[in-house]
Amino acid sequence: MSNQSLCADHVVACELSTAELSCDSGQTILLIGAFYGRADRTTCIYGRPDGQFNNINCFTRTANRIVAERCNGKKRCSVYAMNSVFQDPCSRTTYKYIQTTYTCLPARESCHSVKYCNTASMCVSVMSNQSLCADHVTIALIGAFYGRADRTTCIQGVPDGQFNNITCSTPTANQVVTERCNGKSRCSVYAVNSVFQDACYGTTKYLELAYSCECKFWKQTVFFFPTMWI
Template identity: 40%
Template structure:
């Protein structure tokens, strides 16, 4: 059998699609399950720079009906990393920045990626999308992160097919506030806060550990992602939020916690989502 590849690549792209919502309607009448349609379109379009959707994948409209597909999506500047099965994906950010994973997929979505020296039958199945949150769970909020592209990590979505791990991520500003203090987010004039990730808990033993007893910092398995910072701060030019159990609850009693926030400052004119209407 062919040798296991150890190839991976990372490159910057101007922007990638992340689909947020889908509605398939006739006037104000909703047509069947929107959740199922969202899953289909996200599998087809997330992580790509362009994407065409044929609405007939949802069935052929009856003559004279007025069905249309209303898709809301965002375009994010991002770094694209690909790791062939058996190799590792390496996410890296500059000092003072951390990774925020927008999208990841372990499977096969074309016949060319990671195809060198592979037999045809291992790469011909290009209908094997397999979106995963495991990369985000492992790497969000870290300045560097390595994750193996393997069935042992992600499962095997298509046995017999040689797969690869695609990751789309960006590096964002990072602020940390120890429990009992405040996180201060600030953007320059004409720009607003866009929080991509926040966590109140403890993910290592060194952050916010100065003069704390060992028993309060040894629990590094207290990840507690929260949307409260985004709810409070998105769209503002500056924002202050307290790192406290009162604000976020206590995910690990007895552990001294801290609030981490990854955010950027897009132009104020870009804060609204884009809407693409397909007649």
């Protein structure tokens, strides 16, 4: 296995249909990218009126998170290409589709998820326990979040009023962590406002990220979409 090139699978499903992601026995899904909306005038146009694919610059910002939550770590999963799942990023007159790119990892190599509190130093090491790729392993960010989304994370010793806002996040988290960590064997990112900008003044925030350990040659076979866990 360590001498083989692992390719990514690319799945497209038109609106109101289902995207089916699956892996062989002993493997689990790792999402690389998901897109729901419309980015061209060639995908999913058969039998549709011309006016339903004029808008080619609309997509939802939740696609990566939703598909990752439903599929990562599973052998197979189904995702419906519907506005009720992703919200309507365009308009009712635009016919949309979902695109997903994923790869299959041995079950023991499924993604890692870590959280770090505001002001804490975050260090990620991915050098150990990587029999699949031996010494050719690098960090591949799946998603990063800086802000607050609950009242249970990083609250020890924090005054009650500093974790009431649970709907704040910075839009730069993915970009910042990607630039500092992707393609490296280890990296450090500080969970501080000076790095990510203050997403919610007066609220104690935390950094949460999910990442996988990938072979360097995977980058030659995957597709990337505009959202990439925005």
